[in-house]
Amino acid sequence: MEERKKIIIDTDPGIDDAMAIFVALQSPEVEVIGLTTIYGNVYTALATRNALHLKGTKLRIADFVHGTDGLGNQNFPPPEGAQIEQSAVEFLTEQVNLHPGKVTVVALGPLTNIALAIESDPDFVKNVQQIILLGGAFSVNGNVNPAAEANIFGDPDAADIVFTSGADILAIGINVTHQVVLTDADRDKLAKSSGKFAQYMCKILDVYFGYHHDAYSTKGVYLHDPTTILAAVDPSLITYVEGAVRVQTVGITRGLTLFYNKQKRFEEVTEWSDKPTVKVAVTVNGPAVVKLVMERLMNS
Template sequence: MKRPVILDCDPGHDDAISLILALSSSELDVLAVTTSAGNQTPDKTLNNALKVLTLLNRYDIPVAGGALKPLARELIIADNVHGETGLDGPKLPEPAFAPVEQTAITLMAEKVRQSKSPVTLVPTGPLTNIALFIATYPELLSNIDSIVLMGGAAGVGNWTPAAEFNIFVDPEAADMVFKSGIPIVMCGLDVTHQAQIMDEDIERIRAINNPIAKCVAELLDFFMIYHRDPKWGFTGAPLHDPCTIAWLLNPELFTFVDCWVGVETKGQHTQGMTVVDRYQLTENRHNAKVLINIDRPGFVDFIVTRLSEY
C-alpha cells in the first residue's frame, strides 16, 4: 500500500530534487504539494513548485501557496544560495497549470481528512504552514502519521553559528511543531552535511539518458557554486532536503537517536537553535528521531536509481 504524503517546500534546488525523487516513487502517494516562503519569496517558491511539476507532467497533483511570512517575524530568504529565481541554473518550463484556490493549510486539511490512511507531512522549508495546520485543525492530528522534516542541527548551524536556516526563519513555528506530540523525524545538518554530492556524482547523474536527470545535474551545477566557498570545508554540495525522501524510502541508509528537541526562540545569539538532548540531561520525553549518520555512497545510488526511472 502506498504511503500518503504531503510535501511542504520552498523550492530551492534541493527542494526541487526532493520533489523529483518523491514523484519517481511508486511507494509514495503524493496527495498535495504546498509551498512556504524561505529559499525565495512566496510567489517564487510557488511558481517553482509548479515549474517542477510541469517538468514532470504531474498536473494531477494539487498545489497551494502558504503563509507569506513567518508567524511573528519578517521574512528572510536565501537568494545568495538559490539565485534570483530560487532555481537558477537549468531552463525549466513555465507552469502549465495553476495552483488551487485554497490555501496551503486548507488543502492539507482536505487531504488529511479524506485520507483512509494516516498522512506523513514532509516539510523541507520553514515550518510556518505546518504550525498553522496544527493550530487550526487539531481534530485532524490523529490522522497524521508523522512529520519528516529537514531542519535543525544537534551541532553548529549554517545560517548563524547556532541555527540552521529553516528553523531560524520561523523559530516560533518550529517550537509549535516540536511541541505538538506528533512523531517527528529530524533530518538536520548533522546528517545532511554528510549527504554531499561530489563532482563525479553529478557527472554520473548527467549520464542518465533522460531529461529529468539532465535537469537535476544542472540544478546541482548551480547549487555547487555556493558550497565551494572554502569556509564550509565541503568537498561537494550537501543535499539537505532529499534526505527526507531517502528516509521514507530507504531508512536503512541512516542511523538515528531518539531525543528531546527544543527550539530556542528568544536567545540573543541562539535564536532558532535546536537544542538536542543527546545524553538525556533533562527529564523531557523524547519527541524526535534525530538522524545522525548516512551511508553516502548508498544515498548517491538511491538518487541515481530513482532518476533512472524517469
C-alpha cells in the same frame, strides 16, 4: 501489493528541493498527493511557481545559494499547471483528515504551514501519520550562523510548536545531511545519462556547486532535501535517537535546536517538563542515499 505511502511535500524550491521532488515522483514506494509551498530559498509566490514547474516537468531568502529564481538562474518559462485555491494549511488539514493515519508530511522548508495546521485543527496531530522535517543542527554548527540551521531559523516559533505538538516527528538535521554529498563525478555521470530529471538537474546545479565550493571549500553539494525525502521512502537509511526538542526563539541563539535525551529526571518544573518525545536522526547511509538519488534521476 503493499499500499503506497501517501506524502505531502511542504517545500520552498530551491535546487535541492527540486532534486527531492523528482526523487519522490520517481519513487514507487510513495504517492505524492500534493505540494504545498513556503518561503525559504525564495519567496512563497516564486516557490509556488517553481513547485508547479517541477511537478509539470521574519523572511530570510537564500537566493545566493539557489539563484534569484530559486532554480539556478535558468528563468524557465511559466509552468502549465495552476495552484489550487485552497491555502497550504487548508490542504494539509483536509488531506490528513480524509486519510487518517495514512499521510506523511515531508517538510523541506520553514515550518510555518505545519505549525498553522497544528494550531488550526485539533485533529491534525492525531491524524497525521508522521511529520518528517528537514531542520536543526544537533550538536553541530548551523548553516545560517553558528547556532541555527536555515529552516528552523526561518520560523523558530513555528518549529517549537511543531516539536512540542505530540505528533510523530522525525527530524533530519544538517548533522546528518552533511554526511550525504553529491560529487563533481556524480554530476558528470548525471550529465551523461538520458534521464530527463538528470538532465534538468545538471542545468540548475551550477549555482549550488559554486556556493558549496565558496562556503565549505567542498567539491560537491550536500543533499539535504533528497535525504529527507528518502527517509520517508526507506526509513532503514537512517538511525535516530528519541527525546524532547525545544527551539530558542530569541537572542543570539535564535533558531537553536536543543535535544534533551530524558536520561536525567529534573525535579523542578520548567519549559522542558512533560514535553513529548520526537525522533532525531543521528546517522545516515550516505552512499545508499546518493545511489538511490542517482538511479531515480537517471531512470526518469
